[in-house]
Amino acid sequence: MKASSPTFLSLFLLLLLLLSPLPSVVALLRAPPRLPSVSAEKLIRELNLFPNQPINIVGDSNRLHAAAPRIVERRFKFPNVIDPRGVSVEELGHHAGYYQIEHSHAARMFYFFFESRNSSEDPVVIWLTGGPGCSSEMALFYENGPFTIANNLSLVWNEYGWDKVSNILYVDQPIGTGFSYSSDRRDIRHDEKGVSDDLYDFLQAFFKEHPHLAKNDFYITGESYAGHYIPALAARVHQGNKAKEGIHVNLKGFAIGNGLTDPAIQYGAYADYAMDMGILTQSEHDRINKVLPVCETAIKLCGTDGTISCVAAYIVCNTIFSSIFARAGNVNYYDIRKKCEGSLCYDFSNVEKFLNQKSVRGALGVGDIEFVSCSTTVYEAMLVDWMRNLEVGIPALLEDGIKLLVYAGEYDLICNWLGNSRWVHAMEWRGQKAFVASPEVPFEVDGAKAGLLTSHGPLSFLKVHDAGHMVPMDQPKASLEMLKRWMEGLLSKSTTDSGTLVSSI
Ligand SMILES: *[C@@H]1O[C@H](CO)[C@@H](O)[C@H](O)[C@H]1NC(C)=O
Numbered sequence: 001m002k003a004s005s006p007t008f009l010s011l012f013l014l015l016l017l018l019l020s021p022l023p024s025v026v027a028l029l030r031a032p033p034r035l036p037s038v039s040a041e042k043l044i045r046e047l048n049l050f051p052n053q054p055i056n057i058v059g060d061s062n063r064l065h066a067a068a069p070r071i072v073e074r075r076f077k078f079p080n081v082i083d084p085r086g087v088s089v090e091e092l093g094h095h096a097g098y099y100q101i102e103h104s105h106a107a108r109m110f111y112f113f114f115e116s117r118n119s120s121e122d123p124v125v126i127w128l129t130g131g132p133g134c135s136s137e138m139a140l141f142y143e144n145g146p147f148t149i150a151n152n153l154s155l156v157w158n159e160y161g162w163d164k165v166s167n168i169l170y171v172d173q174p175i176g177t178g179f180s181y182s183s184d185r186r187d188i189r190h191d192e193k194g195v196s197d198d199l200y201d202f203l204q205a206f207f208k209e210h211p212h213l214a215k216n217d218f219y220i221t222g223e224s225y226a227g228h229y230i231p232a233l234a235a236r237v238h239q240g241n242k243a244k245e246g247i248h249v250n251l252k253g254f255a256i257g258n259g260l261t262d263p264a265i266q267y268g269a270y271a272d273y274a275m276d277m278g279i280l281t282q283s284e285h286d287r288i289n290k291v292l293p294v295c296e297t298a299i300k301l302c303g304t305d306g307t308i309s310c311v312a313a314y315i316v317c318n319t320i321f322s323s324i325f326a327r328a329g330n331v332n333y334y335d336i337r338k339k340c341e342g343s344l345c346y347d348f349s350n351v352e353k354f355l356n357q358k359s360v361r362g363a364l365g366v367g368d369i370e371f372v373s374c375s376t377t378v379y380e381a382m383l384v385d386w387m388r389n390l391e392v393g394i395p396a397l398l399e400d401g402i403k404l405l406v407y408a409g410e411y412d413l414i415c416n417w418l419g420n421s422r423w424v425h426a427m428e429w430r431g432q433k434a435f436v437a438s439p440e441v442p443f444e445v446d447g448a449k450a451g452l453l454t455s456h457g458p459l460s461f462l463k464v465h466d467a468g469h470m471v472p473m474d475q476p477k478a479s480l481e482m483l484k485r486w487m488e489g490l491l492s493k494s495t496t497d498s499g500t501l502v503s504s505i
């Protein structure tokens, strides 16, 4: 690769950090920068996941046939569903499918589509799990899907599944994740352009397959690293609509749960959040934040389309996170109320056990494709994307009336509410002043305070009580209420009403 001046500058920054004689910076080396491959592996082990492959790149025997239809979808019923009523496959409306990605060499994207338990008129919602490189089936079975997995691997209906109010899609992406695969390594994605183009092409094919759903409202949702995917996909869909590229997708809004969207602001919030929550003392906080100016400069160099500078920023800035973690001991960084036992922070191993059963794989029609719960290769391939700022495309969407909800469980450290609240408030758009001036009102579910809401016009921020990184797992009922009210445009209304009531008493 030809060296450019930003390359030198970022290497210089890195050297500056590593060679700095400041004792404070040297102290940081107690938590030396981790290699990305080590970070990715650690992430997966902490969730008790053991995928057989680092990515789903398959042999030539699985090559695509040019003549095959773009979408192959089947209605299915999971075996082992605890279902005393004996609902038929037709009534269920559960589909599993593969989409042959149009702008790829040989890639197929796997998805689940669950028809709404209420009405086919309900909005269409797409859910994207983060990682980068983790399968959306993580959310399907542990957060907001129609079922949860019991310990004996039976499926139990989820009373608060998001399919109660929406026709919901769970997509395995970027390519190589979950059951999605390719036989050509050139299909591995490295940035949000690759990710959002693939998802846009998928949506076009999906609505072509289900034309009656194209007129429904459409919402993009997800979590964690999807704080990058979601704004990128929203912008891609909006662009496609404006240019009349294909089927009009009735995009009404996008919602980011405990996401990473604006790294410069969010990395600046780590030490503050950790100190507020009693994980760091003031002096530890100050010492760790000495690296912040270097991190911020590195992120600025990365911008929205840097390359090597973005990798340098990842390495520099993540010393902040690893330093906090080195002091926090075995605190679970997805939920600081919890401890990681040994190397285990959560145990999501049942999703692998469940999906690797012969009967389940047969029902889904995945053949001998491996289930890659989280892909280390996809994680590493997206490294250049990590520090890019995805906030920049959002104001234009808000100004065209597309709604954004940013929500965050209050006990998550890794994508904490403080950093999210800060970037949402700092975002410059026509309604910024009014948003910033809006009062914080309680978000109530069943008469109890489930969170704190700030909203104005199309923009809402919700701090969710009693929840960590995975809000729908920790607060299933409140999260379903949140989705429903937000889609109906009632998120702020109900709470504003009770707010005025309280203040007039
Ligand atoms: C499996 O667990 C579920 C939920 O705990 C229970 O309802 C069901 O009866 C169990 N099934 C078997 C076969 O033990």
Ligand SMILES: *[C@@H]1O[C@H](CO)[C@@H](O)[C@H](O)[C@H]1NC(C)=O
Pocket (backbone or CB within 6 Å): 118, 119, 121, 122, 164, 165, 484
């Ligand atoms: C169920 O669907 C109907 C018809 O589309 C809609 O009016 C109603 O609000 C939905 N109910 C819920 C709980 O979402």
